[in-house]
Amino acid sequence: MDIGIKAIEYTLPEKVLTNEELAQIYDSWTPEKILTKTGIAARHVVSEGECASDLAETAAIKLFESGVISPKDIDFILLATQSPDYQLPTTACILQDRLGIPQTAGAFDFNLGCSAYIYGLAIAKGLVSIGVAQNVLLLTAETYTKHIHRLDKSTRTIFGEAAAATLIGHNGHAIGDFDLGTDGSGKNALIIPSGGARLPRSEATAKEYEDNGSIRSQDNLFMDGAEVFNFSIRVVPQSVKNVLEKHNLALADIDLFVFHQANKFMLDYLRKKINIPREKFYVNMQDIGNTVSATIPIALKRAEEEGRLHKGDKILLSGFGVGFSWGSTIITY
Ligand SMILES: CC(C)(COP(=O)(O)OP(=O)(O)OC[C@H]1O[C@@H](n2cnc3c(N)ncnc32)[C@H](O)[C@@H]1OP(=O)(O)O)[C@@H](O)C(=O)NCCC(=O)NCCS
Known part of the structure; x- marks a missing residue:
């Protein structure tokens, strides 16, 4: 029996931040x-007091309301977020209670960003294949604006x-093998320097500084865009090659490529470098931006709604970013 993706739902916060509003500031x-x-015209952002758990809860309720499964049949919750409600306890535990999922379910958070969906699929497939769980609820929920200086x-x-809820179990769209990778030497390229045990928050870490037209402090998210770009073009083509080899497939055998929706500049570059025909490369982020761990499930859901996925299609997924961390897999629709 195939272990696979049985359903996906997602949610976006109500508030929208447009390029027009941003251009007034910058x-x-x-x-x-x-x-x-x-390639981004607008993005949805949370309101004050709205957390990743709230988005994840809404996405999960949508999944339950679709009738595909009831909360009582979920036996494992995985939540990927880098903006948890608390340092501890893990947000997945809080969601077990809020969603009415049985106390017999396992639950934990894992701290990954743009590669998290691929890792979540790998963990979920592993849990189902060894019989620890039957129905895994994979939640990917992120609220980076909590960390970003305005x-x-x-x-x-x-x-x-955004947040996405994915149900993984038997008889879904089969999840294939994985190519996973890590390069922790890139840790400083995408980081919130303070707030952990290494550098506790203080007056010094809250001090703002100017960098290339942007203002932030060590309490905020920092991104070295060029470093992240260089890392991605270095590892993603190889990861695609590796995962194709694991499945004995050629590039031409893939019906749709759904990559982490980082930004158009990077996706265009990757598509050309890997030599993927434009019509097989899914890009859909203009109205939502880079939603970190939620980009791939949102893109899959939108591709499905647009009729771009057909029975038997091979869909290559690839996620890459903060860590550095990356992963690819192939789904048979
Ligand atoms: C962020 C990124 C798009 C910037 O592109 P870049 O070509 O390296 O940008 P540079 O800083 O060299 O600037 C080149 C031009 O683009 C402009 N630019 C850069 N970022 C921009 C942005 N977000 N919006 C609008 N213009 C931007 C610069 O102002 C500059 O304009 P100019 O030529 O008129 O002076 C690119 O580095 C990138 O894709 N990095 C990966 C970031 C990412 O996807 N992170 C998500 C984590 S997975």
Whole structure:
């Protein structure tokens, strides 16, 4: 019996932040320039007091209301987030209670960003294949604006917020083998320097500094866009090659490529470098931005709704980013 993806639902926070609003703050960038560079016109962002758990809960309720499964039949919750409600306990435990999932379910958070969906599929497939669980609820929920300084144009233009809920179990769209990778030497390229045990928050860490037209402090998210770009073009083509080899498939055998929706500039570059025909490369982020761990499930759901997925199609998924961390797999629809 195939272990696979049985259903996906997602949610976006109500509040929308447009390029027009951002261009009013960053006067050297016009709305058109942001759109041309990133492929993003707007992104959804949480309101004050709205957390990743709230988005994850809404996405999970949508999944339950679709009738595909009831909360009582979920026996494992995996939650990927880098903006948990608390340092501890793990947000997945809180969601077990809020969603009415039985106390016999396992639950934990894992701290990954743009590669998290692929890792979540790998963990979920592993749990089902060894019989620890039958129905895994994989939640990917992110609220990076909690970490972003409002005057940091490098990150604020790119990231948006969302949550996705994916049900993994027997008889779904089969999840294949994985190519996973890690390069921790890139830790400083995408980081919130303070707030952990290494550098506790203090007056010193809250001190703002200017960097290339952006303002932030060590309490905020920092991204070295060029480093992240260089890392991605170095590892993603190889990861695609590796995962194709694991399945004995050629590039031409893949019906649709669904990559982490980082930004248009990066996706265009990767598509050309790997030599993927435009019509087989899914990009859909103009109205939502880079939603970190939620980009791949949202893209899959949107591709399905647009009729782009057909029975038997091979869909290659690849996620890459903060860590550095990356992973690819192939789904048979
Ligand atoms: C962020 C990124 C798009 C910037 O592209 P870049 O070409 O390296 O940008 P540079 O800083 O060299 O600037 C080149 C031009 O683009 C502009 N630019 C850069 N980022 C921009 C943005 N977010 N919006 C609008 N314009 C932008 C610069 O102002 C500059 O314009 P100019 O030529 O008129 O002076 C690119 O580095 C990238 O894709 N990095 C990966 C980031 C990412 O996806 N992170 C998510 C984690 S997975």
